[in-house]
Amino acid sequence: MKLKIVLLLVFIPSTFMMAQNTLSGKVTDENGNPIKAHIRFLNTPINTSTNASGVYHIENLANGSYTIEVSSKGYSTKKQAILLENSLNTSINTTLEKEVQQLNDVLITHASEKQKKETSAQAVSVIEMREAKFKTADLGDVLAQTQGISIRRSGGIGSKTNFSMNGLTGNQIRFFIDGIPLEYRGFNFGIATIPLNLIDRVEVYKGVVPIEFGADALGGAVNLVTPKIKSGFSGSFSTQAGSFGTYRTSILLNNYNEKTGFFIKGGGFYDTSKNNYKVDVDVADDVGKIKNVTVPRFHDAYKGYGMQLTTGVKDRVWAKELSIEGFYTNYTKEIQHNQLMVGIPYGEVMTYRKSAGSVLTYRNEFGEKFLLDVISGYNYRERQFTDVSDFVYNWYGERIPGSEGNVRGEISESNGPSDTYTWNNDIFSRLKASWKINEQYALSFTSAPTYSRQTGDDRLITGYDPASAKRDLFTWVNGADFKINAFNEKLENVFFIKNYWQKVNSEEKIPSNNTLIKEARNVNYFGFGNGFRFEFTKQFSTKLTYEYATRLPQTDELFGDGQFIQGNINLKPERSHNANFELFFKSKANYEASNWQLQTNVFLRKIDNQILFVPSVDRSNIYQNVFEATSTGFEVSGNWTSKNERLSFHANSTYQHFYNDSKEGIFAAYKGDRVPNQPYFFANGGINYSFHNTIGKVAKLTLFIDARYVHEFFRSWESASVNPFVIPSQQTFDFGTTYHNNIKGLKYALTAEIQNLSNEKNYDFFGVQKPGRSLNIKLVTQF
Structure with missing residues (x-):
């Protein structure tokens, strides 16, 4: 009897413990937002629901195989088979997709942010970064795959990046992060250095810029939108390594308490590269004969790092968001040659940049009709330039014997040595107020004042120092728009007006005669525009947009x-008539067939007082108002996805005729010539194929190839010489594969990619050679 009791006492607890399985998880939508969902164990009475954070928890589950069903109103239902066997805690996270309902051949689905933007009356294209984050290409390469956009570089990572859209380029295009100017968020080394991991989507506004940015722009704007904060703890991490000593790492962490509204978000990045790819250069042999040789670049390394922290509250009755952000960035770049990559190289010239600042944000809705959005911030920028070497270097990275002490400073005898600091203190604000009058009419107003003070010091100069001048720039842009929705939202029209006011002050002290030179000027301009969109059917729509723009x-x-840039305080604003006519075609939304989309755009840009970057072989580069110009062109893009979503391809092409239209001035002799150093025909394409359930039920393997072609173009005015310098036609192919999987809620993707697969010689920026073939590996995790 005692033995039976002992056996019973041993058996019952062990059996009970074997049945103590626990299942938990989180249900989210495609953007990572929590969903109120129902979880049901099929063929059993077991069921539960998620809480407000999308989390569920079930205890005391017996061993065995189950099929769980996760469902929520407005989303597609998902089923998954699981095996529980003495599992103390099994975690299964589920992502539900928006539900598509078919009613008499009409599909009803919820619009994404991309669809909302692109179906508005704005001249905007939206690039979702969901798949691009997994590739090893940087943000510049991703944007270059978009129709109408050309990205030109003067080298590898950290080199000068020039963004061109429909012929307009550089500062004519304004860049923002969440509506705040890029330079006031610490990213003052160009868009290519911004980690993809920190961006959710990119909004590209072509020629016509909404008032919401409170900014002047001639050729358009690019707004980088960061990921939304999810409930609970979430984040992502990315690291990659590649050829030419390239390493890039970034991290993004979020924590949001829905109950209290408190959130904190932090991120950071660290990049480094030697940029020692091979280039072709002309060198003199021992007897002075010039020959062409291939050598690795030297003294072209780049390093950048930065961090950002935001905290505040959101989704409260008194504030949709009240937050404060702080950031710091630091960049170091070696300079190897001048803008044209001609003459002797540099072996010790350096540039350094730092930035630190803070941004305060307040957003709230007052009732259902009034919205207030206010941001204000401060940004400090410091730049240092050093050119103090006593040596002269050759293209092999060697100091030329006997060069020591001949000339101090490598760049130019006229400039001499330099150890120059430049400091900027920036204060900016933007207020936007919107009033939804009714379902058909809405009115908005934006005001954005910006102040910047610049001064500096060349520490090697004891007398007159141009860098020490005190210069102030105050810019104030105001705008208002009126929006109409009619015919059951088939028609949308937005009319807007803008006012641009700028004041410039400069004080420069001349020590030799103890005088103070003061200069001042101010300008005031008005502009206006209109955006019109009409949807004929769900498959066919059109847009007509126009702006009389000022930059x-x-x-x-x-x-x-x-x-490298000399100031020109007498620059005038440049103005342009910008117009777009777009047509959109797409297939019916139907899961039983493949999907396709086609878009065309005819554009016009007619510019007055064009501001042009005029290069030189030393540090005397300058911006000047030089001529009138006109850009006309046509762009087309399309994409197709198979019924099972395994195979997809995309392609786009742009032709633009950007020509000098000056009737007087120094460039009148070249009237009718294409503006030099600007590609006029280019195309992109890509193919993706995915294998599902390769290793496990959630695994996916994707193969991809991307291609780009740029037709030959002139580096200088085509009529200035019998044999003008031509940048040859060039094409590149990138090939890679990405493996996706999920381990206990931790999503990860591993990518291997070969860029410039055929090792083509490619040139940008006045013929400067870009990197050849490179191998890159990248790991991305999301949680």
Whole structure:
């Protein structure tokens, strides 16, 4: 009897413990937002629901195989088979897709942010970064795959990046992060250095810029939108390594308590590259004969790092968001040659950049009709340029014997040595107020004042120092728009007006005669525009957009950058008539067939007082108002996805005729010539194929190939010489594969990619050679 009791006491607890399985998880939508969902164990009475954070928890489950069904109103139902066997805690996270209902051949689905933007009356294209984040290409390469956009570089990572859209380029295009100017968020080394991991989507506005940005722009705007904060703890991490000593790492962490509204978000990045790819250069042999050789670049390394922290509250009755952000970035770049990559190289020239600042944000809705959005911030920028070497270097990276002490400073005898600091203090604000009058009419107003003070110091100069001048720039852009929705939202029209006001002050002290030179000017312009969209059917729509745009000169153009650009305080604003006519065609939304989309755009840009970057072989580069110009062109893009969503391809092409239209001035002799150093025909394409359930039921393997073609173009005015310098036609192919999987709620993707697969010689920026073939590996995790 005692033995039976002992056996019973041993058996019952062990059996009970074997049945103590626990299942938990989180249900989210495609954007990571929590969903109120129902979880049901099929063929059993077991069921539960998620809480407000999308989390569920079930205890005391017996061993065995189950099929769980996760469902929520407005989303597609998902089923998954699981095996529980003495599992103390099994975690299964589920992502539900928006439900598509078919009613008499009409499909009803919820619109994404991309669809909402692209079906508005704005001239905007939206690039979702969901798949691009997994590739090893940087943000510049991703944008270059978009119709109408050309990205030109003067080298590898960290080199000068020039963004061109429909012929307009550089500062004529304004860049933002969540509506805040890029330079006031610390990213003052160009868009290619911004980690993809920190961006959710990119909005590209072509020629016609909404008032919501409170900014002047001539050729359009690019807004980088960061990921939304999810309930609970979430984040992502990315690291990659590649050829030419390239390493890039970034991290993004979020924590949001829905109950209290408190959130905190932090991120950071670290990049480094030697940029020692091979280039073709002309060198002299021992007897002075010039020959062409292939050598690795030297003294072209780049390093950048930065961090950002935001905290506040959101989704409260008194504030949709009240937050404060702080950031810091630091960049170091070696300079190897001048803008044209001609003459002797540099072996010790350096540039450094730092930025730190803070942004305060307040957003709230007052009732259902009034919205207030206010941001204000401060940004400090410091730049240092050093050119103090006593040596002269050759293209092999060697100091030329006997060169020591001949000339101090490598760039130019006229400039001499330099150790120049440039400091900028920026204060900016933007207020936007919107009033939804009714379902058909809405009115908005934006006001954005910006102040910047620049000064500097060349520490090697004891007398007159141009860098020490005190210069102030105050810019104030105001705008208002009126929006109409009619015919059951088939028609949308937005009419807007803008006012641009700018004041420039400069004080420069001349020590030799103890005088103070003061200069001042101010300008005031008005602009206007209209956006019209009409949807004929769900498959066919059109847009017609126009703006009489103004771009005010920026600090680097007016005051110089203390490095390679000389100031020109007499620059005038440039103005342009910008127009787009777009057509959109797409297939019926039907899961039983493949999907396709086609888009065309005819554009016009007619520019007056064009501000042009005029290069030189030393540090005397300058911006000047030089001519009138006109850009006309046509772009087309399309994509197709198979019924099972395994195979997809996309392609786009752009032709633009950007020509000099000056009737007087120094460039009148070249009237009718294409504007030099601008590609006029280019195309992109890509193919993706995915294998599902390769290793496990959630695994996916994707193969992809991307291609780009740029037709030959002139580096200088085509009529200036019998044999003008031509940049040859070039094409590149990138091939890679990405493996996706999920381990206990931790999503990860591993990518291997070969860029410039055929090792083509490619050139940008006045013929400067870009990197050849490179191998890159990248790991991305999301949780």
